[in-house]
Amino acid sequence: MNSSSTSATLEAPKRLVIASRESRLAMWQAEHVQACLKKLYPGCDVQILGMTTRGDQILDRALSKVGGKGLFVKELETALEDGRADLAVHSLKDVPMVMPEGFDLACVMAREDARDAFVSNDYASLEDLPKGAIVGTSSLRRESVLRAKFPHLEIQALRGNLDTRMSKLDRGEYQAIILAAAGLKRLGLASRIRAYLPYDPYTPAAGQGALGIETLSKHPNIKQWLAPLNDLPTLYAVSAERMVSRQLGGSCEVPLAAYALWDQGQMQIRSFVASVDGKAICLANGNAKVQSVDDAEALGLAVAKDLLAQGAADLIPKITK
Structure with missing residues (x-):
């Protein structure tokens, strides 16, 4: 059934509540x-239910030590379960790769710039940083690349929301x-990049x-109401990434990267485990x-098998072999 016939047979929502971190x-x-x-x-009353998650509260330890990125979504899922909210909005890279039973990733919206950004008040690039300079990152994936390319730098954990991280800098x-x-x-902080x-x-990271x-x-x-917000190029790309x-065993405990780009029916993907x-x-x-999503996931599976054939499992102690 196409989206036009779906919307013709489905009555428009009167009220929707969005669960979100604060x-x-x-x-x-x-x-x-x-x-x-x-x-x-236009006739729908769309409300936002702001919530604080455990991931927001525990700032003195690395995510990999306290339960991973799922800490950012559990409270929002509880709000869905008990009826306080109808949908939850997440940064997709924070969403666990295996959805809990009873929950769907119902919609993937158009992607913003997926790149990592270098932010500094005193230096124009990583190459300009002097020996011993402290670089903050929350990601083992970023840390692995930085340690490989710039062994003279000091890489330290950086937790907190975006504003907190910028304040520490x-x-x-x-x-x-x-x-x-x-x-x-x-x-609106692109000028800081x-x-x-x-x-x-x-x-x-997958879904970034x-x-x-x-x-x-x-x-x-609810999934049908959200369908018009789906962005196919992004959906296909992140489906491949998330499959890898x-x-x-992708989580914040694994230095794992996956980025795909879909254009006019052709997809390219790059992934590493370090x-x-x-x-x-x-x-x-x-x-x-x-x-299709199935095609995208098949490509992601092929890339994952390639990585495993290279010995990626040896870099991921907790992987299920």
């Missing part, structure tokens, strides 16, 4: 979805920090720059004709 970036994302839904359904705790370009652009890091070797909307499986009507990550110290890496590229 950080400034998360609220921007929720407000963006709110505006899109109000434009689609501005207080001089770090000489530079690495952030996702998408968040900076969405909050000193350099965009190229996809090779700074391949992004994309927004995902989660719903309960038992409410297919899923096959390799050791945290950057001394070992398995790298794979793929290219295939993709015309």
Whole structure:
């Protein structure tokens, strides 16, 4: 059934509640979805339920030590389960690769710039940083590349929401920090970006720059209402990326990158798994004709098998072999 016939048979929603984290970036994302839904359904009352998650509360330890990125979504899923919210908006890279039973990734919206960004008040690029300069990042993926390319730099963990991270930089705790370009652009902070890091070797995390909307499986009507917000090029790309990550036990405990680009039916994908110290890496590229989510996931599976054939499992102690 195409979307026009679906919308013709489905009554427009009267009220929808969006669950969101309360950080400034998360609220921007929720407000963006709110505006899109109000434009689609002018008579609908679209509300936002702001929440603080465990991931927002635990800032003194690395994500990999306290339960991973799922900490950012659990409370929002509880709000869906108990009926306080109808949908939850996430940065897709924070969404676990395997959805919990009863939940759907119902919609993937158009992607913002997926690159990593170099942010510094005193230096124009990573190459300009002096020996011993402190670089902050929350990602083992970024850390592995930085340690491989710049062993003279000191890489330190950087937690907190985007504003908190920027404040730590501005207080001089770090000489530079690495952030996702998408968040900076969405909050009007693109001017703080000193350099965009190229996809090779700074391949992004699966889903970076994309927004995902989660719903309960038992409410297919909500998924249908969200269907017009789906962006096919992004959906195909992140489906391939998430399949790679899923096959390799992807989480914030694994230095794993996957980035795909779909254009006019053809998809290219680059992925790597590395050791945290950057001394070992398995790298794979793929290219295939993709015309469906199934095609995209098949390409992602092929890339994952390539990485495993290279010995990627040895770099991921907890992978299920």
